[in-house]
Amino acid sequence: MALALLAPGVALAQTAKERELEARVAQLERMVEQLLAQQEQTSATVADTRADVAEVRTAQTAAPAAPADGKPRIQTSPIMPSANAGTTFSYGGMIKFDTLVTDTSDGRIADGGAGRMFYLPATIPVGGPGADGGDPYFDTHAAFSRFWLSADHVTDGGDKFKALIEVDMFGGGSANLGNEESTNTHGVTVRHAYVSWNEWLAGQTWSNFMDVAALPEAVDFVGPTDGTIFVRQAQLRYTKGPWSFSIENPETTVMPFGGGTKFRSGDNSLPDVTARWTTKGDWGHFAVAGLLRQYKLADETDTGASVSVSGRFNIGTSDDIRYAVNVGQGIGRYLAFGLGTDVLADANGDIHALDGYGAFVAWRHAFTPKLRSNLMYSRAEFDNDRALTGFGVTEMAHSFHANLIYSPFPKLDVGAEVIFGQRFLEDDREGDLTRVQTHVKYTF
Numbered sequence: 001m002a003l004a005l006l007a008p009g010v011a012l013a014q015t016a017k018e019r020e021l022e023a024r025v026a027q028l029e030r031m032v033e034q035l036l037a038q039q040e041q042t043s044a045t046v047a048d049t050r051a052d053v054a055e056v057r058t059a060q061t062a063a064p065a066a067p068a069d070g071k072p073r074i075q076t077s078p079i080m081p082s083a084n085a086g087t088t089f090s091y092g093g094m095i096k097f098d099t100l101v102t103d104t105s106d107g108r109i110a111d112g113g114a115g116r117m118f119y120l121p122a123t124i125p126v127g128g129p130g131a132d133g134g135d136p137y138f139d140t141h142a143a144f145s146r147f148w149l150s151a152d153h154v155t156d157g158g159d160k161f162k163a164l165i166e167v168d169m170f171g172g173g174s175a176n177l178g179n180e181e182s183t184n185t186h187g188v189t190v191r192h193a194y195v196s197w198n199e200w201l202a203g204q205t206w207s208n209f210m211d212v213a214a215l216p217e218a219v220d221f222v223g224p225t226d227g228t229i230f231v232r233q234a235q236l237r238y239t240k241g242p243w244s245f246s247i248e249n250p251e252t253t254v255m256p257f258g259g260g261t262k263f264r265s266g267d268n269s270l271p272d273v274t275a276r277w278t279t280k281g282d283w284g285h286f287a288v289a290g291l292l293r294q295y296k297l298a299d300e301t302d303t304g305a306s307v308s309v310s311g312r313f314n315i316g317t318s319d320d321i322r323y324a325v326n327v328g329q330g331i332g333r334y335l336a337f338g339l340g341t342d343v344l345a346d347a348n349g350d351i352h353a354l355d356g357y358g359a360f361v362a363w364r365h366a367f368t369p370k371l372r373s374n375l376m377y378s379r380a381e382f383d384n385d386r387a388l389t390g391f392g393v394t395e396m397a398h399s400f401h402a403n404l405i406y407s408p409f410p411k412l413d414v415g416a417e418v419i420f421g422q423r424f425l426e427d428d429r430e431g432d433l434t435r436v437q438t439h440v441k442y443t444f
Helices: 002-061 173-177
Strands: 088-104 137-141 146-154 160-171 187-197 200-206 232-240 243-248 252-255 263-265 272-281 284-297 300-315 319-329 343-345 351-353 355-366 371-382 394-409 412-425 430-443
Touching: 252 284, 284 343, 284 351, 300 351
Parallel strands: 252 343
Antiparallel strands: 088 137, 088 146, 088 430, 146 160, 160 187, 187 200, 200 232, 232 243, 243 272, 252 263, 272 284, 284 300, 300 319, 319 355, 343 351, 355 371, 371 394, 394 412, 412 430
């Protein structure tokens, strides 16, 4: 009877507890559903974020499309705001540190002069009996370091444009900007400044009469200077296949009547005209160039023509021969940094083109991929009319060069060169130069 009376209470108590438990379970289920919904939303957001990040990274690391001409580019967008769309910009240069120990037999080359910085045959002192150059003298500089900038553009139609400017530190010299007592300052010199459009070039660069590819590797600035055509000047040039033609800046160098200091005349009314033909292959290259010039001093004029034959011949993989032969009337300004003049003046003021000749030959041998050597001989001669010039002008100069160049790392050269040069006057006097030159050069 007691159990019977207690049973309804127990049933009611269990029912209330169950209801409370069911309410809690339902509340927990709602909380779990909310948490699951929040988790799904968070996962979706994370997935979207990861996708965006992956897309950005892919865009950042993807290689740019190859340009139309197949050449590598430093960047794919203009670095200059005013440039044509698609223009690419590049830069480079070199640091060149030179040391020179020079011994001259008949006097000293003037301190701060160009002949103290590189081999310049016209500056070799020639004295009379008893002349003495004294003790050897030491120089060091970095004036031939240089820097260039280039902007290249190819249009949708395939037209190719290029603008280039290159400067070095050779200009000005210590006489104008500094001295060796403190600053050793040099001025910036424009070497090249031109724009090209397909086959056309306008601006300053190497003369079309000069074969840069035939020059041997030297520790000196040029090397076989005596017999080398070496001119940079403003010009308009057209190149098509193996042919190139140009009209270039004219200038006439004059030896006054009776000899003395040569001078320049800017009276020319016609440009210098050149033509060049070049063929090349695995064997090397061969070039023939012609030059036509007008010489003018006040109202007096003369004309002349010159020819240059040059090239390089490869002998196996470790040797090559480089050469040039230059002959002409009034070739003086183009040959050996103006060792001779273009024309001679007579007593009446008339001018006469001076015949000149120059040549060099060089042998290059690579001992290893890092070590090579160059042997060179160079010579220039002029047919002076002694009745017009006297006996104190240069008749001939020549030089021998031997160097050894080591590249411990790519683009880094450490070299040493021995130079022996002579300059002869029309009266048979001569002066000697002996020089040991070293350099450290890094190209970038």
